[in-house]
Amino acid sequence: MGLLEGHRAIVTGGGSGMGAATARRMAEEGAQVAVVDIDGEAARDVAAEFGGHFHQVDVSVWAEVRDAFAAAAEAMGGLSILHNNAGVSLSTGLEDIEPELWQRIIDVNLTGVFYGLKAAIPVMLAGGDGRIVNTASISGVRASDGEAPYAAAKAGVIALTATTALEHGPVIRCNAVSPGTIHTPMTHQFLTLIPGMYEHQVKKIPLGRVGEPDDVADVVVLLCSDLTRYINGQNIVVDGGMLLHGAGSDGSLFWVRELLAEQEARRAGDEG
Ligand code: NAD
Numbered sequence: 001m002g003l004l005e006g007h008r009a010i011v012t013g014g015g016s017g018m019g020a021a022t023a024r025r026m027a028e029e030g031a032q033v034a035v036v037d038i039d040g041e042a043a044r045d046v047a048a049e050f051g052g053h054f055h056q057v058d059v060s061v062w063a064e065v066r067d068a069f070a071a072a073a074e075a076m077g078g079l080s081i082l083h084n085n086a087g088v089s090l091s092t093g094l095e096d097i098e099p100e101l102w103q104r105i106i107d108v109n110l111t112g113v114f115y116g117l118k119a120a121i122p123v124m125l126a127g128g129d130g131r132i133v134n135t136a137s138i139s140g141v142r143a144s145d146g147e148a149p150y151a152a153a154k155a156g157v158i159a160l161t162a163t164t165a166l167e168h169g170p171v172i173r174c175n176a177v178s179p180g181t182i183h184t185p186m187t188h189q190f191l192t193l194i195p196g197m198y199e200h201q202v203k204k205i206p207l208g209r210v211g212e213p214d215d216v217a218d219v220v221v222l223l224c225s226d227l228t229r230y231i232n233g234q235n236i237v238v239d240g241g242m243l244l245h246g247a248g249s250d251g252s253l254f255w256v257r258e259l260l261a262e263q264e265a266r267r268a269g270d271e272g
Helices: 017-028 040-050 062-076 099-127 148-168 188-193 197-203 213-224 252-271
Strands: 008-012 032-037 053-056 081-084 130-135 172-179 235-238
Touching: 008 017, 008 062, 008 099, 017 032, 017 040, 017 081, 017 213, 032 040, 032 062, 040 053, 053 062, 062 099, 081 099, 081 213, 099 130, 099 148, 099 172, 130 148, 130 213, 148 172, 172 213, 188 197, 213 235
Parallel strands: 008 032, 008 081, 032 053, 081 130, 130 172, 172 235
Antiparallel strands: none
């Protein structure tokens, strides 16, 4: 029996990357899944893989979210899982961000999550069961240059997650995931076109590799399952340990070891 047997799920941003991986994993674990994405063809293609539903929706438009969630719940016979995952990123210095771009990033990444919550919560309360996972980011936890509105939105998602958990227990559990560097269409150019960037990222990750969409999808499935029935209002960082860096002595052990190895090699050379 799957971890999500009998559940009815909506995954926003389910047409690509981590959302697509999560929609597939949820279906594998026995849930009915509705894939929601601004890219209707991508949503349709992912849903077709497991016989799911799909809806073309811009999560920053309330009427679209409200109507699509109502239609999905009607088609599936209810709604017990929501993965609020749609998002867009940017890399621009704060002073160069036009107000329209600021607004768009906030609208999709933060207001879109609010709209998802607003549409899903009454249905979940009526059905007596709700598990929600919002996608934040390590950028919402630790400052990251070039990402001012994105980081602000993601920090807002973490706060919204905690508020939802406070307001809607015991029927609904609400948690967030904060991915680190994950190789998806969103990060593909950043990781592959900037010379040395992939290796630079790997160096910052104690587990020694950039994340894959399934690394996050598995955590989302777990957070929606009964195995995490007492986890509520938390932000689970899924970054291979990247955020652990930053102490004053960060990296010094490896640096000293390298120096000692060099000294040892020199001594061995002198003696030889
Ligand atoms: P992705 O670009 O592969 O997927 C994002 C999906 O969201 C796409 O299918 C896109 O069409 C959809 N989308 C964008 N705007 C939308 C809108 N207005 N309405 C509905 N759908 C919309 O990216 P991904 O890396 O899988 O990102 C998924 C989530 O993870 C995002 O919230 C992103 O901010 C977050 N995240 C990503 C990383 C990473 O390293 N990739 C790290 C931290 C957080």
